[in-house]
Amino acid sequence: MTADWGFPDFDDHEGVHLFTDPASGLRAVIAVHSTALGPAAGGARFWHYARPGDAITDALRLSRGMSFKNAMAGLPMGGGKGVVLADRPAAIITEAQLKGFGRAVESLGGRYVTAEDVGMSEARMKVIASETRYVSGLPVAEGAAGGDPGPYTALGVYLGVKAAATRALGSDAMRGVRVAIQGVGSVGGGTARLLAAEGAVLTLADVDETRAQRLAAELGATTVPTEAILAADVDIVSPNALGAILTERSIGALKARAVAGGANNQLGTSDDGRRLHERGILYAPDYVINAGGIINVGLEYLGQGDEDEVRARIARIPARLAEVWDESDRTDRPASDVADAIARRLIGRRAERTQTA
Numbered sequence: 286m287t288a289d290w291g292f293p294d295f296d297d298h299e300g301v302h303l304f305t306d307p308a309s310g311l312r313a314v315i316a317v318h319s320t321a322l323g324p325a326a327g328g329a330r331f332w333h334y335a336r337p338g339d340a341i342t343d344a345l346r347l348s349r350g351m352s353f354k355n356a357m358a359g360l361p362m363g364g365g366k367g368v369v370l371a372d373r374p375a376a377i378i379t380e381a382q383l384k385g386f387g388r389a390v391e392s393l394g395g396r397y398v399t400a401e402d403v404g405m406s407e408a409r410m411k412v413i414a415s416e417t418r419y420v421s422g423l424p425v426a427e428g429a430a431g432g433d434p435g436p437y438t439a440l441g442v443y444l445g446v447k448a449a450a451t452r453a454l455g456s457d458a459m460r461g462v463r464v465a466i467q468g469v470g471s472v473g474g475g476t477a478r479l480l481a482a483e484g485a486v487l488t489l490a491d492v493d494e495t496r497a498q499r500l501a502a503e504l505g506a507t508t509v510p511t512e513a514i515l516a517a518d519v520d521i522v523s524p525n526a527l528g529a530i531l532t533e534r535s536i537g538a539l540k541a542r543a544v545a546g547g548a549n550n551q552l553g554t555s556d557d558g559r560r561l562h563e564r565g566i567l568y569a570p571d572y573v574i575n576a577g578g579i580i581n582v583g584l585e586y587l588g589q590g591d592e593d594e595v596r597a598r599i600a601r602i603p604a605r606l607a608e609v610w611d612e613s614d615r616t617d618r619p620a621s622d623v624a625d626a627i628a629r630r631l632i633g634r635r636a637e638r639t640q641t642a
Contacts, residue, residue: 292338294345299325300396301341310372312337316344317397318364319352321632322547324395324419326583327351327436328402330388331378333583346528346550351579353628354572358598358603360583365397371404383409384422387416395419400434400582403527421586430595431585434578437595439475441577441602442547445569446480446523448603449545452610453567454520460484463519464632465541466475467491467511468526469500472547472575476523477504490514492526515539518632524548528571536560545569558621562613570624573605602628 295301300317317325326346334340344366352364369378369386390399390413400422401410407424414420425431446464450456464480465488466473477500479486487506488512491497497508515522515530516538526528528550536557544551544566551571552558561568577599584590584598609627613620 291625292342292345294342294349296349298345298348301345301391302389302393303341304385306382306385306388309379309385311382311385311389312370313386314344314368314370315389315393315397316341316348316366317393318345318348318366320363320396321352321633322356322360323362324352324398326355326362326398326400326421326579326586327364327366328400328422329367329369329577330336330402330403331369331371331404333374333376337370340368340370342421347453350510350549350572353577353625353634354579355532355583356469356628356631357573358576358580358583359601359626360580362579362583367397367399367402369404369640378404378409380412381411384416387413387420390419391417393419398586400579400586405435407492421582423585429505429585430533430581430591432581433471434582436475437469437581437599438472438547438575438578439479440596441599442472442476442545442574443479444600444602445574445606446476446521448606449521449543449567449569452607453543458483461486462521463488464521464523465490465509465514465517465519466545467514467522467524467530469497470525472578473523473525474500476525476547477506481506488519490516498587511522517541521545524551529553531557531561533557533560536564536566537596538565539566541566543567543569545574547571547575549575552621555621558619561621562619567610568620569606570609570621572628573609573624574602576602601603 302315304313309540347366355362463486471493481504489497490511522541524546532553
């Protein structure tokens with residue numbers, strides 16, 4: 286039974302840690318959802334929240350997603366997430382704040398391993414690493430696992446979009462398949478380039494309209510305002526910005542046959558997975574399709590394999606999606622619910638073996 290702390294997204298998390306450093310102005314949250322499979326791994330993001338409680342909610346949801354993502358990716362790691370609060374929109378994190386966050390990570394003694402997420406970078410990870418051993422996503426030698434996770438996340442999303450096209454459209458080629466991409470940063474932009482190379486017809490949107498227009502010109506794509514992208518007349522919608530964008534209203538407006546993108550926590554509520562299912566819209570659970578980045582930095586941290594091994598593991602993402610979709614078809618349950626159940630089984634089985642060892 287989940288304890289009631291006044292946060293609906295609290296899911297029996299092992300720990301929720303709040304940090305302040307008055308000297309630097311650091312305010313941060315580190316949520317550890319589970320260490321049943323290993324240290325809780327998950328990136329740190331730097332973001333402005335209207336209310337501090339929103340940052341806690343984000344950390345709770347994201348850390349739970351990381352537990353499930355790592356389990357589904359076959360990594361011996363649990364799930365955690367770090368959130369560093371920006372005091373205003375467009376703020377820039379300082380070196381002192383990065384070091385303060387590094388000390389916060391170190392204080393958890395390895396229960397949480399951090400990496401790059403929204404608002405962070407390899408350079409910022411290096412500053413954090415000056416204060417803690419428990420960090421990944423650092424610059425690495427050519428051919429080694431690790432470094433910027435964005436391109437690897439994009440590779441997995443691209444493969445997942447192709448799997449969705451095969452499943453929902455009966456097409457094993459992307460030429461002429463219409464894909465709307467929300468968010469064209471590292472992940473969305475990388476996904477767009479890979480799809481364009483195969484002849485997909487792309488519609489792009491980003492809060493940075495100039496960035497979207499620049500990429501559209503490069504790829505021969507079109508752009509629409511961000512508020513119109515989910516309802517675009519396309520075959521597949523690929524959300525690659527922030528979460529909670531699939532709601533009763535936006536799902537009702539979808540014209541696409543499938544949703545397959547790299548944004549975390551795309552569903553506004555658990556009911557929204559059911560709404561997609563009832564509309565017959567194929568959904569690629571976010572933490573299954575976007576696992577490429579954590580596979581990369583996870584293997585870096587664990588010291589297991591090289592870039593070839595990372596790519597081989599990312600290549601298994603379509604098979605994991607097919608497992609979810611097959612069970613969804615057999616049981617007539619939403620793909621989101623099925624993925625959650627599979628991930629919980631994976632975590633539970635390992636936890637039982639650990640307890641009896």
